[in-house]
Amino acid sequence: MNRLLFLLLAVVLFGACSGTKDVPPAPAAPQFTPEELNQANDYFLRGIVAYELEDYDEALDLLSMAYLRLPEHAGVNFALADAYLATSDPVNAAYYAREAMRIDPKNRFYPLKLAEIHLRNAQPSASIEVLETALTRFPNDLEMMYLLAATLAEQNEYLRSNRMYDRILKKDPDETSIYYQKFRNYTALNLPDSAVAQMVVIRTLDPANILAAQTLAQLYLSLDRTDEAVAVYEDILKRHPGNIELKIGLTDVYVSREEWEKAGATMSEVMESSEVRADTKTELMQYLLGLFGKQPDNAGLKLMVTDLVERFSTSQPENAMAQAIAADFYSMIEDNANALLKIEATLALNPDNSNAWRQRIQLLYLAERYDEVIEWADQAEQYAPEDAFVRFFVGVSYMMKKDHANASTWLVRASKSPARAPFRSVVIGTLGDVTYQLNDWEKAKSYYEEALRLNPENEGVLNNYAYYMSEKGERLDDAKKMSERSLRIDPKNPSFLDTYGWIHYLLGDYQTALEYITRSLENGSTSAEVLEHKGDVLHKLGRSEEAVKFWNDALKSDATRTYLLDRIKEVTP
Numbered sequence: 001m002n003r004l005l006f007l008l009l010a011v012v013l014f015g016a017c018s019g020t021k022d023v024p025p026a027p028a029a030p031q032f033t034p035e036e037l038n039q040a041n042d043y044f045l046r047g048i049v050a051y052e053l054e055d056y057d058e059a060l061d062l063l064s065m066a067y068l069r070l071p072e073h074a075g076v077n078f079a080l081a082d083a084y085l086a087t088s089d090p091v092n093a094a095y096y097a098r099e100a101m102r103i104d105p106k107n108r109f110y111p112l113k114l115a116e117i118h119l120r121n122a123q124p125s126a127s128i129e130v131l132e133t134a135l136t137r138f139p140n141d142l143e144m145m146y147l148l149a150a151t152l153a154e155q156n157e158y159l160r161s162n163r164m165y166d167r168i169l170k171k172d173p174d175e176t177s178i179y180y181q182k183f184r185n186y187t188a189l190n191l192p193d194s195a196v197a198q199m200v201v202i203r204t205l206d207p208a209n210i211l212a213a214q215t216l217a218q219l220y221l222s223l224d225r226t227d228e229a230v231a232v233y234e235d236i237l238k239r240h241p242g243n244i245e246l247k248i249g250l251t252d253v254y255v256s257r258e259e260w261e262k263a264g265a266t267m268s269e270v271m272e273s274s275e276v277r278a279d280t281k282t283e284l285m286q287y288l289l290g291l292f293g294k295q296p297d298n299a300g301l302k303l304m305v306t307d308l309v310e311r312f313s314t315s316q317p318e319n320a321m322a323q324a325i326a327a328d329f330y331s332m333i334e335d336n337a338n339a340l341l342k343i344e345a346t347l348a349l350n351p352d353n354s355n356a357w358r359q360r361i362q363l364l365y366l367a368e369r370y371d372e373v374i375e376w377a378d379q380a381e382q383y384a385p386e387d388a389f390v391r392f393f394v395g396v397s398y399m400m401k402k403d404h405a406n407a408s409t410w411l412v413r414a415s416k417s418p419a420r421a422p423f424r425s426v427v428i429g430t431l432g433d434v435t436y437q438l439n440d441w442e443k444a445k446s447y448y449e450e451a452l453r454l455n456p457e458n459e460g461v462l463n464n465y466a467y468y469m470s471e472k473g474e475r476l477d478d479a480k481k482m483s484e485r486s487l488r489i490d491p492k493n494p495s496f497l498d499t500y501g502w503i504h505y506l507l508g509d510y511q512t513a514l515e516y517i518t519r520s521l522e523n524g525s526t527s528a529e530v531l532e533h534k535g536d537v538l539h540k541l542g543r544s545e546e547a548v549k550f551w552n553d554a555l556k557s558d559a560t561r562t563y564l565l566d567r568i569k570e571v572t573p
Helices: 003-015 034-052 056-069 074-086 090-103 109-120 124-137 142-154 158-171 176-188 192-205 210-222 226-239 244-256 260-272 278-294 299-315 320-332 336-349 354-366 370-383 388-400 404-415 421-437 441-454 459-472 476-489 494-506 510-522 528-540 544-557 563-571
Strands: none
Touching: 034 056, 034 074, 056 074, 074 090, 074 109, 090 109, 109 124, 109 142, 124 142, 142 158, 142 176, 158 176, 176 192, 192 210, 210 226, 210 244, 226 244, 244 260, 244 278, 260 278, 260 299, 278 299, 278 320, 299 320, 320 336, 320 354, 336 354, 354 370, 354 388, 370 388, 388 404, 388 421, 404 421, 421 441, 421 459, 441 459, 459 476, 459 494, 476 494, 494 510, 494 528, 510 528, 528 544, 528 563, 544 563
């Protein structure tokens, strides 16, 4: 209780202590002399001062002395209720507040104080009961109505809370805060149409209110009432034409309607605005990339994002993040040429970007620019140290250049770099391929076994290990099982089909061999080795004239296979 209220009570109550009361004094109430009453008044005023100075124990002592002389005085009881509440004694606080109400039922402050005490004591039901009872005596008391409506809402009594807010609105129909409270209650009740009605009223009362417009538009959007959402955004943008958040919200609506041209035009205004911070534009572009990532086949969305990404990156040539985002997007749409250009721009601005180095090496590899991968290898190692991906692509580039010694060096490094098991399986399996080419079959086998321990479903390792075992004539039954597993994972892979067919050839099952090797060629294989294999199978089946055709095709594909000339001579009349 503030000082002014205490002083008013002191003047009104003690200055008129000889006046009549509505409630008669208790029968055993003692009689005091004027001097004793003056002393009670002194105790009361000193108690107030102590309370205001936050010396609550002293306040209780003094007010209790006043109470001993005037136990039926409403003001003394009310002051004691405040003091006990300040000392965290809600039981006594509630008792004296009720006594004040009993003594002076016409004073509206007393039930408000008791309601507050109950709330502080985590007794909301008791507070609600006090307020509802008090409102029968004070039916137009707005403060009681507000407190009761808020307390009901906190207790999830949303409909009762709104009925109380409706009573308030009858007295003050233009109070927008009440419509907000009703909106929250209807939202909690999952009554979106009723929630919309509250926001419509708020917008009518305050048409320039941005928050109300955004809330209403999003509500319409959640209800799939997109025409109304657009209308709200367009109206509020007329009042706040430069507001970026509103434009972003409108873009969201256009996106939901797949109106890509409008969405792109609105977002372009945002991206071109000098009032929008660079980091905000970056976040928006990342949002768009995330949106596209969920709908990569959406042609309209792709066109919009492509245009915005290009505008964003070209308008900020000195922004490394802008270039990196563009690189990410072009990688997503497999436009590797543009992705590489943006990566190079990123690294020119920020050479410490390890992720950009990883992307550069990978993109160069995908472009079959193996010499450039090797050229950048040491610098990539400097800025992206211990990176398994960088080391892997450098190693594979050496492998593609038939430099198996350097390939082995880099792949061994990659195998020792931190990476998840599936990728480590790929690295070690590739190391097995390189080691086989270095004529160390025993070591190659150990790499293949380790790769399969890391990932038993690594189809590339299953195929290559099986094929090289067949080349060595070892464990053909095991090789056949591995090859079958690889085909279950990727049944149309030409290389896998050829391996399976060739193992059957070595096992003497020429008809099955012919079936799978033919399917390998039908699925796109142009390998000289597969062509040679088909010739070999046809020869075993007694179809030597057809075999010669495939051996000749193999020679045309790989002129180094001169040994095929002898086979051709042997079967040619």
